[in-house]
Amino acid sequence: MMEMKARSKWLRMYKVFSLALLIILQIYWYKWTRKSEAEWEKLWSGIGKRFRTTLFELEGLLIKIGQFISIRSDLLPKAFIQELLDLTDKVPPSEWSEIQRILNEEWGSELSKKVVAIEKEAIASASIGEVYKGALQDGSIVAIKVQRINIQSIVHTDFRTLSILVWFADRFVPIPKGFINLKVLFQELKQVIERELDFTKEMDTLLYFKERFKDSEMVKIPDVHQELCTSKVLVMEWVEGKRLNDSEAVEKLEMPRQELARRLMKLFLPQWLEPGMFHAFSFLNYNQSNYDKIVSQVKIY
Structure with a gap:
């Protein structure tokens, strides 16, 4: 093996x-x-x-x-x-048996003891994890984000490979001076990805934004089920949404584009100008097709 x-x-x-x-x-x-x-x-x-x-x-x-x-x-x-x-948002999903094994390992029990139903087909699948739709015993509909099988080992191998490619490109590929610093880019990417491999950090970020916008009527932060969250599993409230670059969806909104833009600026300007975390997104609220940004997705009213 x-x-x-x-x-x-x-x-x-x-x-x-x-x-x-x-x-x-x-x-x-x-x-x-x-x-x-x-x-x-x-x-x-x-x-x-x-x-x-x-x-x-x-x-x-x-x-x-x-x-x-x-x-x-x-x-x-x-x-x-x-x-x-x-x-x-069109990365091929894992086999359900692999996802089920991870859920059983992380929760330490059979799925039926945690959820009453879970769809076996991924709603969305990306580089590090996949999202499945499920229902809890209290009737809550949830989005269950599960880390891909062996992803940590794969990422470690890929970082070794990329470090060699960066070294080679830095010495032998004629990149214009000042155009891009591959070494710095590699280090930043490594730092971000290593953080994303721990879903508890993503949960903490979601809770941070939920507290930060608790008094706002313009934004909806999904609830998180902390008792079901681990370093490889993230469970939160299911919220439907549309992409901001979906022109047809934007046209069907009851508010004009100018009002939508005003609310978005009102939401994000404080994140840009005040101390604290910043979250970038491209949705009217949570949309499964880009679940890598599942934390702190918002719903504009």
């Missing part, structure tokens, strides 16, 4: 290194042969598809990297970015 795990880690590292090398070689070849703009666009689209396929296959931290890259249209070609949009 240990030998198999070691082999899978080396295979994972090999796939990442080979993908990175192939992309670098293709870019240098196109520069050397002075390809046309149309050919460059086709190249970046192909690179994006290959990149997305590899990330979906390997999952883990690499999905998080892809999600970060997918919002940097200011730095990367549009054809490449377009291929990565699915990384936000």
